[in-house]
Amino acid sequence: MLDRIGRDDEGDGEDGTRVGRVMGAIRRRIGGRTLAPGAKLPSIRGFAKVMAVSTSTVVEAYDRLAAEGLIQSRPGSGFYVAGHLPPLSLAEIGPKLDRVVDPFWVSRQSLEAGADTLTPGCGWLPAAWMPQDELRRSLRQLTRADDTVLADYGTPLGLPPLRQLLSRRMAERGIPASPDQIMLTESGTQAIDLLCRFLIEPGDTVLVDDPCYFNFLALLRAHRVKVVGVPYTATGPDIALFAEALTEHQPRLYITNSALHNPTGATLSPATAHRLLKLAEQSGLTIIEDDIFADFEPEPAPRLSAFDGLDRVIHIGSFSKTLSAAARCGFIAARPDWIEGLIDLKIATSFGGNPVSAELVLNILKDGTYRKHIATLRDRLSRATGETNRKLQGLGLKPFLEPRGGMFLWCELPDGLDAADVARRALADKIVLAPGNVFSVSQTATRFLRFNVAQSSDPRVFAAVERAMRG
Template identity: 65%
Template sequence: MGEGGRTATVMAAIRQRIAARGLAPGERLPSIRGLATTMGVSPSTVVEAYERLAAEGAVRSRPGSGFYAAAAAPPLTLAEIGPRLDRAVDPLWVSRQSLDGEPEIPKPGCGWLPPDWMPVASLRRAARSLARAEDAVLTDYGATRGPLPLRRLLARHCAEDGVSVGVEQILLTGSGTQAVDLICRLLLRPGDTVLVDDPCYFNFQALLLAHRASVVGVPYTAAGPDPDRFAEAAAAHRPRLYLTNSALHNPTGATLAPAIAHRILNAAASHDVTIVEDDIFAAFEPEPSPRLAALDGLDRVIRIGSFSKTLSASIRCGYVVAKAEWIEALIDLQVATSFGGVSPVAAEWVAGALGDGQHRKHLEALRRRLARARQETAGQLAGLGIRPWLMPRGGFYLWCTLPDGRDAAGVARAALREGVVLAPGDVFSVSRTASHFMRFNVAQMGDPRVLPVLRRALAAPEA
């Protein structure tokens, strides 16, 4: 690289730090010699870069003092943090396509069930009861922990999974995503390292990006995270958190094996790593699998979840289950950021629908329906040369390999041109090593347009 290229590299690094708020307005830039050593360039290259940035107005020079970040930083833009990715493999892009698409657009790449798979009759009955609730439920702020009836119900559900908790250890939140956000606010500082599965739920990556965390992936196997690689990453990076799915892993559908769970907990204890276990898919299991929270006794594991997959994604309500002192700190953060706890209307509505005598029957029927859909979808995809990585015990995802090493991002682009939203593998992969994988939502595969579009997308030149 020539001198001009090295100067441009230094300039780009400083612009990035200002854009990502790594340098606040008026903050002194790194010393010339210090930055030269860090970036492996000569001091004269750094001087040239700083002078050019000053000419642009991005920094200001104070003779005898150094260089300083100039005007107020621009708004934080997630797309500008980290590598610039093809929008077809950008987690935020996939989310926006799924959320903003018209209802009639097929969305086998989305992460929720269609309306006719959800317990709409129970929701309507609960809504009618809610209309007769006390005036305060419809008009007031909620209690900081959330209504007691729903927390009692959650405590019973936790006990069924071997997690014994009191209602004071449960905090209701605005959503499962907000639960993760609150935990990140409590435990992370910019630059802290967080371990995630590779592949993992793509919004974990997007949220950690917003917290300016350093994200490190641990390869995920059919029995859980690779325990040797987990221990190596924990020792090398000293992470603050490990964020994972339990029950049925997203996107792979795998289930954590007991022996792997114990090794992960031992490594986390050795390296002082707090584990956030997202239990959102628990209700889809035919029988309970090992839970890190149960094995750990909530010592260093925090359990989170929501009701968006089995009840309603429209009624925003999530929860955190943790040791009491952490719940107290999270309550303060939730008050500071949203004043009060979860909406009383949402919590009462969820409690009413879950308490409906038909809910357990609904879940049983849903598990049977999904089992049929997984088999049918696997058979249909096999006709296109697409194969599941494994056949999950439950849930609605199939993590599949495309034929002939086809690039999933190219297939997704081609399908989107015909109005079908897919979820290419690299969206889920921190290391971007899942380019020939695709996640399919079997409940969203019923539209007759999906398979023909997928067949054409696989054959498209761009794919």
């Protein structure tokens, strides 16, 4: 039932038998809370009709579920869901999606990929592109740090000199964040998770871009909220549809990337930023601006947090994409009056940050080598984007736009091809692709694939894509 790799649990059931199909259907109703603890199960005859199977099949299925303890028989009365709900399964919340386009598909496949698997679908740079010399030098510096640096919990906001440095960096982009408005987190993802806990509650509605980074969808499922997508254009969200969504759904929160949008590579225009913030103000909307790709920009584009002055916009950053995904460090810049509550939440849910990671990052950021590294990365990415684009166009794929920077190309397959099918076939060739619908709330990116140009230098990638497109 938890299997999310191709094998579909909707159609054939857990073991392909009729009994398995009935068991799967009941499990899903319990997992999705349609059948709450203590609730009576459908009658055997009734459910046999619903499932188009014999009553003996349903009897067998109920007996097996009872043996597992998921349901209980009360003689003379029927079957009831056992008092103890099964644990939350994110794979079962929200609309039922094809497993291959589950928001976890790309992350699980990429994170679990063996050494013989290529991952043009993943969202990070190869380790060899990261500043290895600087990381090693920073570790050597750490061996000479004070005892407290290596062994004590950090302060709740996190390493003061790193927050001062981040404050100066944000000022360069026009974002007014004093060091006291900045809280370090263990990652950009943890930053957004903390903010969701702080700002929303189960049942609320949250706006995202369609398409958007697939892990926003996974994270929002964990918060049990309703997710509404707004189509994303080459200059930001479609403002007319954004206004409609505000009126119709009254969302509490909007999560977006302003610059080098994931997966499209698009950039918010100043006019769209202005209109979006006016709408947000009118409807009391809070915005999380996830800016983890900022350092890939050739020149700064508008930031919602800079326009807004960190009033209703919260700014998120991290160094997992440009420095190291192994020594993780993210941060939140928010209104001063929200920081106390965020500190409480951080202590309650993770007690402290990771001072060793913060020191590692600070050692690298504080001298000039990081800027040089970033300049090199941008050049390298720009060349890789050109090459990957050329090869993909040679295969008949069409880029949504030519991105200003970053690692992503959002490409459309020729008519008649389904990206999920292509991704499934490529996986058999040990190539992890990122099919469009993992990024799409409305499941309308059926023909798109996101390519990471830094992970697409191996000719096997294009050979496999070509084979997978042929079917």
